[in-house]
Amino acid sequence: xxxxxxxxxxxxxxxxxxxxNIIDLMKEFNISKRTALRDIQDLxxxxxxxxxxxxxxGGYQLLKQNLLTPIYFDxxxxxxxxxxxxxxxxxxxxxxxxxxxxxxxxxxxxxPKEQQQYVLKLLNSVDYHNTPPISNxxxxxxxxxxxxxxxxxxxxxxxxxxxTKQVQIYDLFYRSGVWFCNAFDINSKTWAIYRCDCIExxxxxxxxxxxxxNQLKVSLKEHEKNFRTIEFQCKLTTFGKELFLKNxxxxxxxxxxxxxxxxxxxxxxxxxxYMTHYLISFGKNIIVESPEFLKFAYLSELKKILQTYK
Numbered sequence: 001x002x003x004x005x006x007x008x009x010x011x012x013x014x015x016x017x018x019x020x021n022i023i024d025l026m027k028e029f030n031i032s033k034r035t036a037l038r039d040i041q042d043l044x045x046x047x048x049x050x051x052x053x054x055x056x057x058g059g060y061q062l063l064k065q066n067l068l069t070p071i072y073f074d075x076x077x078x079x080x081x082x083x084x085x086x087x088x089x090x091x092x093x094x095x096x097x098x099x100x101x102x103x104x105x106x107x108x109x110x111x112p113k114e115q116q117q118y119v120l121k122l123l124n125s126v127d128y129h130n131t132p133p134i135s136n137x138x139x140x141x142x143x144x145x146x147x148x149x150x151x152x153x154x155x156x157x158x159x160x161x162x163x164t165k166q167v168q169i170y171d172l173f174y175r176s177g178v179w180f181c182n183a184f185d186i187n188s189k190t191w192a193i194y195r196c197d198c199i200e201x202x203x204x205x206x207x208x209x210x211x212x213x214n215q216l217k218v219s220l221k222e223h224e225k226n227f228r229t230i231e232f233q234c235k236l237t238t239f240g241k242e243l244f245l246k247n248x249x250x251x252x253x254x255x256x257x258x259x260x261x262x263x264x265x266x267x268x269x270x271x272x273x274y275m276t277h278y279l280i281s282f283g284k285n286i287i288v289e290s291p292e293f294l295k296f297a298y299l300s301e302l303k304k305i306l307q308t309y310k
Contacts, residue, residue, distance in 0.1 A: 240285030
């Protein structure tokens with residue numbers, strides 16, 4: 001391990017400690033006592049505040065700091081950060097106030113001119129093609145805050161009809177240009193997935209009935225286990241396998257049997273409409289094998305599509 005990389009790892013290793021002995025560094029990083037002593041001097045110069053406790057069982061006491069100790073990145077790590085930021089730039093609507101372009105500009109400004117030119121040259125050679133946000137989602141920050149602070153939200157939801165709900169949200173996830181959240185309805189005691197761009201109004205409620213994050217996690221897993229009980233199986237072509245790997249949902253997985261690929265899993269009858277539309281997206285690269293009513297719904301939808309051309 002190079003010295004610069006080792007010093008960074010040592011900073012991370014010591015960040016959660018109040019006290020350490022020189023032997024801790026020797027064992028953790030497989031270095032000699034002489035190297036460990038030199039590293040401690042370098043760590044001090046990098047901003048790590050500590051003082052020596054003398055005596056037979058002495059060591060190093062770390063001082064509490066309000067500022068983060070700086071972490072140094074090598075060239076490969078810097079490039080990796082900028083590549084990640086460029087990919088995330090597509091998600092222009094985020095739960096955070098700062099845009100990725102602002103973060104990008106600030107980080108770029110910290111680099112020497114020569115390195116800035118190198119980074120820009122590399123980034124201009126690579127592009128990402130993905131789905132940007134389809135519509136505005138104004139309440140992402142509030143939703144994220146409610147997740148972290150375990151708050152209940154009063155919201156007006158308008159995906160199919162305008163309804164008001166009182167929910168505790170478990171998580172946020174982004175898929176194909178849309179932000180979604182898993183949320184527990186306090187009044188009906190049921191779980192559902194909500195489109196965040198369909199939340200018309202939203203505010204934190206003073207209601208004190210909340211569940212811990214772990215309680216919500218256990219409850220959601222139990223719901224998913226009991227909700228999706230209908231087993232299905234679909235045969236795929238080789239290209240169908242690729243399509244599945246690019247786009248798949250919870251409750252399904254890819255398996256290989258006798259040199260053939262299959263989607264297998266479970267769904268709920270309430271998801272039949274979504275299932276048929278999802279399976280149709282595979283075109284001729286899928287054969288719906290079971291259950292029979294899923295095959296019937298799939299073929300009925302195909303007939304409707306064909307009728308539009310008559």
